Amino acid sequence: MPNFTINGMSATVAEGTTILAAAKQIGIEIPHYCYHPRLSIAGNCRMCLVEVEKFPKLQIACNTVVTEGMVVRTDTAKVNKAVTGVLELMLINHPVDCPICDQAGECGLQNYYMKFGLHKSRFAIEDKVHKKKVQDIGGQIVLDAERCILCSRCVRFLREVTKTGELDFFQRGDHSEISIFPGRPLDNSYTGNLADICPVGALTSKDFRFKCRVWFLSGVESICPGCSTGCNIEAHFREDVLYRLKPRENEDVNESWMCDEGRLEYKKANENRLLAPALREGGRTVAAAWDAVLFTTAHRLRGSVEAHGSDSVAVIASPHSSNEELFLVRKLAAEVLKTENFGFTSRTPGPRSSDDFLIKADKNPNSRGAQLLGFSEEKFDRIVKAISGGKVQALLLFGNVLADFSDAEIGSLLSNVPFVAHVGTCAGAVSRAAHAVLPSSSFVERGGTFTNFAGRVQRFRAGFPPRGKAKNDIEILVGLASQLGAGWAFPGETAVFDALAAEVAPFAGMSYEALGSRGRLAGGSK
Amino acid sequence: MERVLTTHFADDRYRHVDAYVETGGYSALRKALGMPKEEIVAEVRKANLRGRGGAGFPAGVKWGFLPKDLSRPRVLVVNADEGEPGTFKDRLIMSRGPHLLVEGIAISSFAMTIHVCYIYIRGEFVREAKILEEAIGEAHAKGFLGKNILGSGFDLDVYVHRGAGAYICGEETSLINSLEGKRGWPRNKPPFPAAIGAFGLPTIVNNVETISDVPWIVANGGERFAAMGVEKNGGTRLIGVSGAVNRPGVYELPAGVNLRDIIYEHAGGIKDGKELKAVIPGGSSTPVLRPGEIDVAYDIESMARIGSASGSGGVIVIPEGACMVRALMVLMNFYSHESCGQCTPCREGTGWLAKIVRRIEEGKGLEGDVELILDVCDNMMGRTICPLSEAAVMPAQSFVWKFREEFDRHIKDQKCPYGNKF
Numbered sequence: 001m002p003n004f005t006i007n008g009m010s011a012t013v014a015e016g017t018t019i020l021a022a023a024k025q026i027g028i029e030i031p032h033y034c035y036h037p038r039l040s041i042a043g044n045c046r047m048c049l050v051e052v053e054k055f056p057k058l059q060i061a062c063n064t065v066v067t068e069g070m071v072v073r074t075d076t077a078k079v080n081k082a083v084t085g086v087l088e089l090m091l092i093n094h095p096v097d098c099p100i101c102d103q104a105g106e107c108g109l110q111n112y113y114m115k116f117g118l119h120k121s122r123f124a125i126e127d128k129v130h131k132k133k134v135q136d137i138g139g140q141i142v143l144d145a146e147r148c149i150l151c152s153r154c155v156r157f158l159r160e161v162t163k164t165g166e167l168d169f170f171q172r173g174d175h176s177e178i179s180i181f182p183g184r185p186l187d188n189s190y191t192g193n194l195a196d197i198c199p200v201g202a203l204t205s206k207d208f209r210f211k212c213r214v215w216f217l218s219g220v221e222s223i224c225p226g227c228s229t230g231c232n233i234e235a236h237f238r239e240d241v242l243y244r245l246k247p248r249e250n251e252d253v254n255e256s257w258m259c260d261e262g263r264l265e266y267k268k269a270n271e272n273r274l275l276a277p278a279l280r281e282g283g284r285t286v287a288a289a290w291d292a293v294l295f296t297t298a299h300r301l302r303g304s305v306e307a308h309g310s311d312s313v314a315v316i317a318s319p320h321s322s323n324e325e326l327f328l329v330r331k332l333a334a335e336v337l338k339t340e341n342f343g344f345t346s347r348t349p350g351p352r353s354s355d356d357f358l359i360k361a362d363k364n365p366n367s368r369g370a371q372l373l374g375f376s377e378e379k380f381d382r383i384v385k386a387i388s389g390g391k392v393q394a395l396l397l398f399g400n401v402l403a404d405f406s407d408a409e410i411g412s413l414l415s416n417v418p419f420v421a422h423v424g425t426c427a428g429a430v431s432r433a434a435h436a437v438l439p440s441s442s443f444v445e446r447g448g449t450f451t452n453f454a455g456r457v458q459r460f461r462a463g464f465p466p467r468g469k470a471k472n473d474i475e476i477l478v479g480l481a482s483q484l485g486a487g488w489a490f491p492g493e494t495a496v497f498d499a500l501a502a503e504v505a506p507f508a509g510m511s512y513e514a515l516g517s518r519g520r521l522a523g524g525s526k
Numbered sequence: 527m528e529r530v531l532t533t534h535f536a537d538d539r540y541r542h543v544d545a546y547v548e549t550g551g552y553s554a555l556r557k558a559l560g561m562p563k564e565e566i567v568a569e570v571r572k573a574n575l576r577g578r579g580g581a582g583f584p585a586g587v588k589w590g591f592l593p594k595d596l597s598r599p600r601v602l603v604v605n606a607d608e609g610e611p612g613t614f615k616d617r618l619i620m621s622r623g624p625h626l627l628v629e630g631i632a633i634s635s636f637a638m639t640i641h642v643c644y645i646y647i648r649g650e651f652v653r654e655a656k657i658l659e660e661a662i663g664e665a666h667a668k669g670f671l672g673k674n675i676l677g678s679g680f681d682l683d684v685y686v687h688r689g690a691g692a693y694i695c696g697e698e699t700s701l702i703n704s705l706e707g708k709r710g711w712p713r714n715k716p717p718f719p720a721a722i723g724a725f726g727l728p729t730i731v732n733n734v735e736t737i738s739d740v741p742w743i744v745a746n747g748g749e750r751f752a753a754m755g756v757e758k759n760g761g762t763r764l765i766g767v768s769g770a771v772n773r774p775g776v777y778e779l780p781a782g783v784n785l786r787d788i789i790y791e792h793a794g795g796i797k798d799g800k801e802l803k804a805v806i807p808g809g810s811s812t813p814v815l816r817p818g819e820i821d822v823a824y825d826i827e828s829m830a831r832i833g834s835a836s837g838s839g840g841v842i843v844i845p846e847g848a849c850m851v852r853a854l855m856v857l858m859n860f861y862s863h864e865s866c867g868q869c870t871p872c873r874e875g876t877g878w879l880a881k882i883v884r885r886i887e888e889g890k891g892l893e894g895d896v897e898l899i900l901d902v903c904d905n906m907m908g909r910t911i912c913p914l915s916e917a918a919v920m921p922a923q924s925f926v927w928k929f930r931e932e933f934d935r936h937i938k939d940q941k942c943p944y945g946n947k948f
């Protein structure tokens with residue numbers, strides 16, 4: 001555990017810590033481009049030069065290990081001149097086309113120029129080396145070779161993380177550029193990360209390209225709803241439109257990465273939304289007031305129980321619902337409707353691709369939570385059989401369930417049920433067949449927790465209020481329970497989580513606030 | 527005067543094993559195989575044999591950096607990527623006396639317990655590579671290489687690996703990367719090659735001339751080698767003299783020989799009876815000298831004292847009437863073309879310097895361009911993984927410092943005063 005001094009401050013750090021990492025630990029930021037904590041050390045950008053006592057030359061902080069008694073300075077005139085000098089050199093051949101660059105606003109060159117540069121250009125504009133712009137190199141990525149500062153993060157990412165190695169360096173000197181090999185585009189499931197790790201505008205996202213200036217975006221901590229891995233993400237939105245998802249670091253789940261499939265999950269929160277509560281009257285679905293829809297749904301559920309017994313109602317939950325919502329769904333079914341007919345399905349349409357890194361075949365964020373909260377897929381199969389046999393009189397459906405059924409199958413299946421209520425975010429065959437539509441909120445419009453495949457309970461947060469007239473699911477469930485005569489007092493997801501932690505064994509001892517940014521493992525999980 | 531390497535270079539047969547053996551060749555190997563290994567290393571240390579590639583690191587000390595334990599195989603790499611402008615001495619050894627190198631490799635490998643050696647040879651040296659291959663084949667046939675060398679039980683294989691035409695691959699860690707089939711980018715140090723080198727193994731990289739000196743040292747003793755030169759610089763140096771001299775060529779002279787004597791006595795003085803204008807004393811990256819500075823001993827310490835270097839032994843002689851801006855432009859074009867592109871200051875700085883110097887020579891220089899050259903140099907100096915950046919900066923700074931008035935005149939007159947055209 002060497003003790004060292006940096007800018008006059010002393011600190012003790014773990015053996016083998018580099019100056020750059022050690023400085024970060026005590027709140028001193030050393031500028032850098034090529035260094036990335038999850039990639040090997042390249043040492044090529046030369047931005048992190050620092051003065052180390054007893055070394056005649058400036059040393060790169062990213063590759064110099066702290067030793068006992070080392071004295072480091074990052075604030076001397078010599079260091080400043082060096083950093084400014086490197087930055088100037090980095091910019092001489094850069095096109096400075098910020099006005100048409102997507103990276104503007106979150107660009108390493110812009111940020112450090114404001115901090116260390118602010119110099120006037122001493123380089124003749126006609127002397128700039130030109131390289132190829134707007135190259136579609138495959139995956140989700142567009143390459144602009146001219147903007148590239150050749151830090152090699154992307155090359156190292158593709159060698160070390162995906163192990164696919166599609167990008168490499170070509171040419172020499174100031175004609176050096178990164179590129180794919182002829183006819184060999186990016187071919188892996190994690191290409192979007194390249195745009196994230198690129199410190200400049202060389203690698204940008206094809207999907208996000210020219211959609212929105214980043215300074216208009218707000219971000220919220222979230223969990224990717226695309227599969228059961230539960231990658232930690234930041235969801236970026238403007239007003240009530242989601243624009244992009246970016247990975248957020250969680251050592252225990254996704255390190256700093258996310259997959260390309262998950263990155264496009266944001267579209268589902270924008271498209272095809274159910275925005276107004278509705279009731280079907282005389283074969284047509286018409287908008288109705290929330291009170292009326294909640295009343296009708298509760299009335300029909302209760303009526304069915306009263307007339308045909310509790311076996312005549314059924315509840316199908318969604319693995320896209322949060323633990324809190326599932327807890328209330330179960331409570332509603334078991335305690336209020338007093339039925340055993342509640343289940344869930346994790347089946348989804350489309351390919352169930354998976355790999356040994358972040359992509360899981362289960363394309364739901366909370367199947368594990370549903371299981372821990374007592375929902376089973378066998379029960380779901382029995383419910384479907386009961387529906388087909390005409391034994392279900394009233395059905396409450398959550399989310400995009402039955403997604404693996406064709407529209408025709410859904411239509412014919414649900415035609416067996418006299419009353420179907422759908423609590424969901426997206427319009428489709430289920431909402432079209434439903435007698436009551438209760439529009440709910442997407443994953444960025446509400447807060448809660450998901451339990452990932454490994455049993456890790458992780459929080460996602462609300463970025464903006466539910467769109468249109470849609471409501472938070474907890475509010476809908478509390479409203480239904482109240483119409484059904486249960487006196488639930490759950491003002492929000494925190495209260496629900498506390499009740500859940502008190503009642504459901506695997507969640508015992510957890511508190512909503514204490515989940516932190518890395519989540520906690522549910523009891524019995526490894 | 528006693529010579530270490532070139533005594534028989536005039537004899538065309540000397541490149542073949544029979545003629546080499548006739549002159550006493552491979553007797554040093556036989557002797558070495560009967561010596562304790564430490565003793566061989568001790569002789570090399572005593573010899574004050576300094577690396578001949580340019581940096582001048584003591585060879586015996588470098589050998590001592592190998593880890594003590596023998597659990598991992600070690601590699602000897604001979605740096606035959608001779609590419610420093612003005613330097614053409616290793617080429618002479620490989621074409622005229624390849625067995626000197628082969629015998630040196632065998633002795634050095636035995637001393638360091640190395641069983642595989644790669645000669646990384648400059649790609650353009652097609653003829654030399656062929657001669658080396660032939661020499662290696664002959665040595666194998668005679669039992670000087672391969673299994674159980676001369677019945678000693680010592681095995682050694684030597685491979686010739688041709689480079690692909692990059693100056694940077696003469697830097698030892700990019701040479702290693704290139705040898706491994708990777709892009710020739712210098713590596714961050716530490717780790718140094720002696721710890722982790724070629725293919726992850728402990729590796730010693732030595733210059734052709736350095737290794738070729740080893741047989742003589744073993745045959746005649748380190749002290750005798752040391753005595754040929756001056757303090758801390760043993761033996762002879764192969765000095766390539768080029769440019770405006772009457773007898774350009776490679777001269778084997780004792781380390782510490784006077785630089786003026788190299789030019790005026792050995793190389794026959796300046797061509798066409800002209801005056802001397804400048805000397806680049808040790809390959810293109812060494813700081814240029816004015817005529818008044820050449821009365822100096824050509825050894826590492828003496829040259830360092832006057833702010834330059836004997837480097838790789840390439841003396842470039844520039845006569846009166848030559849344009850120093852033009853000369854610097856040629857050098858800057860070279861370095862910007864050969865920068866590997868890895869580190870920002872070198873990648874961008876070498877190109878920038880080349881552009882500034884070119885516009886000055888073209889008659890388009892701007893006021894402040896000379897200061898700009900010096901400031902760009904300052905931002906490149908000591909900021910990179912390998913010394914290529916410095917190799918470009920040293921001539922640029924020294925040309926400007928010592929011939930400032932020529933640069934100023936180009937800018938003031940907006941033309942080359944020597945009438946150079948494009």
